Amino acid sequence: MTLSTTDRPARRAGAAVVPVLAFAGIVVAVMQTLLVPVVKDLPQLLDTSPSNATWVLTSTLLSGAVATPIMGRLGDLYGKRRMLILSLAVMVVGALVSALTSQLLTMIAGRTLQGFAMGAIPLGIGLMRDMLPRERLSSAMALMSSSIGVGGGLALPAAALVAQNTDWHVLFYGAAGLGAVAIVLTLIAVPESPLRARGSFDLPGALGLTAGLVLLLLPVTKGSDWGWGSGTTLGLFAAAVVVLLLWGLMELRLAAPLVDLRTTARREVLLTNLASIMVGVSFYVVSLVLPQLLQLPAATGYGLGRSMVVAGLCMAPLGLTMMFTAPVYARLSARYGPRTTLIIGLLVIALGYGGGLGLMDAAWQTVITSVVLGAGIGLAYSSLPALIIGAVPASETGAANGLNTLMRSIGTSVSSAVIGMVLANTAHDIGGVAVPTMHGFRVSFLIATAAVAVGLVLALFLPRQRPAARLQLRASSEEDANAAGAEEVLRGFRGRVLDAAGAPVARAKVTLIDRHGRQAGATLSADDGGYTLAVPAQGPYVLAARAAGHGPLAHAATHTGDRPVDLDLSLPGETVSA
16 A cells, blocks of 8 residues: 555644644544433433433444544545544534434434544544644644543533533534534644545445444443343354454455555554553543442442532543643653553553552542543553554554554443443342442452553563654654654665756655555655655665656665665656765
8 A cells, every 4th residue: 555645735734733633532532421421311311221222322332433444544545634524524413313302213323423423533643643743743642542531531520510400412412513613623724634545445344344343342332231141142242253354354355455454463553452452441440430439329338429510520630631641641752652651651540540449438539540540541542643653654544543443442342341240240239229339349440450451561562662663753744754854764765856857856755665565654855855764674675756747756775784775766767876
């Protein structure tokens, strides 16, 4: 898969791009926690059974899981800004559908449409990589990656306040309004990325992935209701394995697959995605446990007897702390790298859950737990896109980050299923009502701690980034790639792009292609025609150069040492030794 640019030049990203994209991410995250304050009342509000009412939450999860990698790939092919606006528009339509109904099936349809907005997170990260200068990129991606937690944390008290004082449909009207504002701001402040992946959309791959994810996540989310040993649950798990294996075999045969499984199987990408599942598990446990602990009546002997709004306010520091860790992450990552920052984040999460086992006796103690966990989850979430971007070609940013976001969603789904089962099995009966116990809450925190421990082991096995790999991340903005490359190229190619008369060619696209035909790097030539490209490993490469008004050039070259190879590229087809 190679990278191309659109004919029109990119507008330079203005100061409003980062806050606008982060706001869009927060709006999308609101969809995930919008109904938490009224979830226990849904059967009565929709005049249905509790098992049917859970589909209002399950439908959003399933559609979000399906849409995330698909919208990422569509963004790589047809424009990330375009797909971001489409995702938000579908969400607005879904919110309005839900706002206008109290019928179960119509509500599920609206919530399904809302889930499609989850693709906005990887699309926003991809836009940032394509447009932002290197000095802004790290903290911007951290904020965008954390927005899913920020939005979830901030939405809880706001949704609780609305649900407690007005009709619950107002929640959806508010979400639609926020989505409309995000669309307008995106149209005004965010330029389209000029970068495009070549190829076509893999429709069979999209259908196969959709079927596999639905078959996998349905029993994960509904297993507690159906029974984990039931024929339905086990049958769906088995069908998911078969479908996903067949889908993987099909993807490996395609030249332009929906998901490049060879790239996904790379050690750094695979371990990062597995660690993302563990981070997703740990994030959702606190969201499931603390609100229940805070709202249980004091008569239970351990409940804190707080109102819905107060419980939401006690959880708000979780999202606020995640937001404020973005600049902290940028400094830590710049000095130590995203791998180390991920490890620090996981250690802080473990500290939060370990300390939280003894901090369940007062509301102020839950606030401390929320702050510590918010800091750790913020650092961990912020590290994930940097690790992914440092390991995949620019043309696969949207799809790769979409898959990583999907891994987090799978983590939260598993967390919801497992913790729900634990709390149900440890509950005791009070007046015919099953009430969670303190024992169940503590077991849930121990499960989160175990998940973090697994994530920490995975993170420790991540390869340390070489200086050249960090350079690739810092130089991921197309406009600044050549300038950053000039600072430090330990191993790679360098030279100038010239026209047939020997004059320098500015803003020529130079792409590095490895022996497997995959893109290994890309940059733009500077005003003096200079370019630099770091190589991931020694071996043969092809340097492809193109510029407006000139013919394309493809030149084979081999890198055999630790010193840069000087090579001038003469358009339209002649190579000149430096």
